Amino acid sequence: MTTAARRRSLPGFGLTMGLTITWLSLLILIPLAGLFVKTAELSLAEFWAIVTAPRTLHALKISFGLAFAAACVNLVAGLLIVWALVRYRFPGRRIFDAIVDIPFALPTAVAGIALTTLFAQKGWLGAPLAALGIKVAFTPLGIFLAMIFIGIPFVVRTVQPVLLDLDVEIEEAAESLGASRWQTIRRVILPSLVPAALTGFALAFARAVGEYGSVIFIAGNLPNVSEIAPLLIVIRLSEFRYADATAIAVVMLIAAFLIIFALNRLQNWAQTRSLAPV
Template sequence: MRRRRDALPGLSLTLSLTVGGLLLFIVVPLTTVVATSAHLTAGRFWAAVASPRAIASYRLSFGASLVAAAACAPLGLLFAWVLTRYRFPGRRLLDALIDLPFALPTAVSGIALTTVWAQTGWLGRPLARAGVPVAFTAAGVTLALIFIGLPFVVRAIMPVLDALGHEPEEAGAVLGASRWQTLARITLPTLLPAVLTGVALAFARALGEYGSVVFIAGNLPLRTEIAPLLIMTKLEEYDYAGATAVAVVLLAASFLLLLVLNRAQAWTAERTGMTASRIG
């Protein structure tokens, strides 16, 4: 629809409310982090950003987030496929509950996961006996991040898979392609932008995640301490400069991801004519 002139009122009111609210509650507070870090001398900033403890925390945060987001890709495809293509009792319930990790408060998720996977837990005990401790290791961090990231990937893929329908695959079948050829050459390439968007959303969320991780992580400096927790610890020690420096690194990574995500979403829209994901 082309716009000729503005017959609808309210643009100036709603736009000023939006911009005003964004400036007041989002932009000014976020600028404070950058402004505060600018007060630090370069040496001080670098000492905080590149201390061995900080480096170890980035390695864990980025590494575990990357592994978890990657693990969410096949899991997300599985759930999206089953929920979109199959009809079975409880499908609608599963469809609703798949968002539970997103709706659940992170502290509750953290405690719940720790209770299950700790060495005294239902699943943690047999695993620990088998020599695979989960809680208080990097594996526990990754597990919590998979839990948190899964709905993002499922919800990114589902609308695209739904809109794709059966027709392109039927065309492939009619033209003599095998089922595997159809899936590999038609279905997966169409879903790829949505999968990548979901994975990027899950990664972005995982990078900053705090509540669901701190209970299961163990929080040992240099070993199982994620970057958001390091910020928290430095704040509790009144090391505001150190906390801010680490926050700047994390913020820069998040902004970069947001830009990549916008590109990925535009790509998905181009490929499929629709926007992926409603929760991210």
């Protein structure tokens, strides 16, 4: 059967493809195109002056740098959490498994207030840390912790189904053939988990970069200190500097797209390599 025949055998392919393209255009492509149209009102010199302003560069550095660092922490912590939830049985396991989803369901403003209260200088965790000379609330460290909080479920829920499908018998077979524990992890377990782990990493990073509600409360929002790029965009909008806001948004959009695209390519490479015969 030819490729064309196989495609025609799918019922409603033309209709579903048309609806898909229509919805993608209405919900994603057209709004994003509006950013570029509004930014086009600026000259190249004006655009460059906006995106290279010290305040803008610092906000972008805070958002992207801390989001990447938080995604790295979530990748490691998420793998450990998944391993404990899937491979072990212990009292309260289902409760801990449900707790992982709290950042999904919790309103971002509530999460921000809770973290700020917890890590304030008189908070339950903030007070002992302040005694050690470590200030969390209203600093980049607070932003970092908030990004970890909202990103951890993405890694856990992306990797968990893959580890559930990975039979323990495969690990036992590797060990019976003389493989050490580290060799089993490196040659058997990790190749199967890497594509899903990279997907979770990309999702956690993307969420952290664009996060607003849970971050602004604990950030303090001090220019050139703890101001995130999404907040700077909101400030520019409140000042009716719409072109400035869209210029910063375009830079964030392009940078985030390039990073996620590179991660997706890396994920595809890892998945192809894991499926290749040894």
